[in-house]
Amino acid sequence: MLPSALALLILIGFTASPTSGDSEDPSPSVYLSVCGKNITPDAQSFANNFVDAAEKISQNIKTSGFGTSSSGDTLTVFVLGQCYSYLSPPNCQLCFDQSRSRLPSCYPAVSGRIYVDGCFLEYSDRNVETDSVDSADAYACSNITVEDRIRPVFSKSTAELMGNLTGEAGRKADYSQVGSVTVAPDLTVYGMAECWRTLNVTGCKDCLEKGRANIVGKCLPAGGGKAMNAGCFLRYSVDSFYANQSSSAGGGGGDSSADRGCVGPVLQYAGNLSRQYAADRVVPSASSRRLLATDLISCR
Numbered sequence: 001m002l003p004s005a006l007a008l009l010i011l012i013g014f015t016a017s018p019t020s021g022d023s024e025d026p027s028p029s030v031y032l033s034v035c036g037k038n039i040t041p042d043a044q045s046f047a048n049n050f051v052d053a054a055e056k057i058s059q060n061i062k063t064s065g066f067g068t069s070s071s072g073d074t075l076t077v078f079v080l081g082q083c084y085s086y087l088s089p090p091n092c093q094l095c096f097d098q099s100r101s102r103l104p105s106c107y108p109a110v111s112g113r114i115y116v117d118g119c120f121l122e123y124s125d126r127n128v129e130t131d132s133v134d135s136a137d138a139y140a141c142s143n144i145t146v147e148d149r150i151r152p153v154f155s156k157s158t159a160e161l162m163g164n165l166t167g168e169a170g171r172k173a174d175y176s177q178v179g180s181v182t183v184a185p186d187l188t189v190y191g192m193a194e195c196w197r198t199l200n201v202t203g204c205k206d207c208l209e210k211g212r213a214n215i216v217g218k219c220l221p222a223g224g225g226k227a228m229n230a231g232c233f234l235r236y237s238v239d240s241f242y243a244n245q246s247s248s249a250g251g252g253g254g255d256s257s258a259d260r261g262c263v264g265p266v267l268q269y270a271g272n273l274s275r276q277y278a279a280d281r282v283v284p285s286a287s288s289r290r291l292l293a294t295d296l297i298s299c300r
Contacts, residue, residue, distance in 0.1 A: 028095045028117040030102060032228050034136045036111030040125070042075055043108045049077035050107075050123055054100050057081050061096045062089070066197050068129060078127050082196050083119040084233065085176035086242035095119035115228045117241075120196070129198035132207045132231040139214040144223030144238060150184055151221040157181045158236055159216045161191045166208040166234070169193040175204050175232075178242050190243070191236040199231050207232035 106112025
């Protein structure tokens with residue numbers, strides 16, 4: 001049996017991408033992937049609609065860091081994607097490409113969402129633009145610890161920081177805010193709070209409050225925490241995560257803007273191969289897949 005368009009996307013992703021254990025991998029880290037339990041009755045049509053909907057928002061992601069789209073008259077697929085406000089355009093494009101290549105691992109489920117280091121992407125058989133919180137909301141706490149002597153002030157300062165950030169984000173037009181607080185001469189806490197732009201003010205505030213309560217109430221005094229809800233993402237950390245990604249030059253480790261400019265077109269080529277299959281049912285040759293892998297490796 002020939003693979004579906006999304007199965008092909010998965011195949012291309014595994015063939016072309018370095019493994020997550022590679023310390024030289026420039027790809028953004030995946031924090032969480034959530035797949036729905038229901039299965040589509042028409043795998044091929046749903047796959048084609050996903051590929052088309054994801055492609056529709058790619059230009060908006062490139063220009064504004066945000067996009068929504070849908071595809072298909074029957075078995076309609078809705079897609080929502082957003083880069084976090086602190087991400088530079090090159091990093092945003094790389095993050096979207098990474099999430100678009102990873103999210104099809106949920107296939108053939110009718111819904112899935114993925115939280116990547118810098119962006120969020122979701123697809124569903126229903127419009128998810130107003131989803132704020134749901135039963136799949138999650139949080140994760142870091143295993144980094146702070147010294148016993150400063151834990152009380154660290155916890156108090158971090159809780160206040162996240163309270164301020166969630167309040168400010170809920171009042172801003174773009175629903176996003178980053179900030180930091182110095183706890184000790186050698187210790188600063190960095191935080192962010194951001195809702196998806198499709199929410200209304202009430203939905204954003206509800207989402208932020210749930211996320212804040214989880215990471216403040218259940219993660220502190222750990223050195224980091226993330227809240228991954230249906231309509232928002234929150235994070236605090238002793239690492240300057242947003243400062244490292246806010247410039248086009250990015251952080252260290254060889255992750256230059258030239259590297260990212262190379263990876264984007266290669267992943268776009270992967271998408272072109274999958275769309276070719278969706279349109280013509282022509283499976284890319286082994287040589288095409290090897291070329292794709294070689295090109296991506298050369299970007300590193």
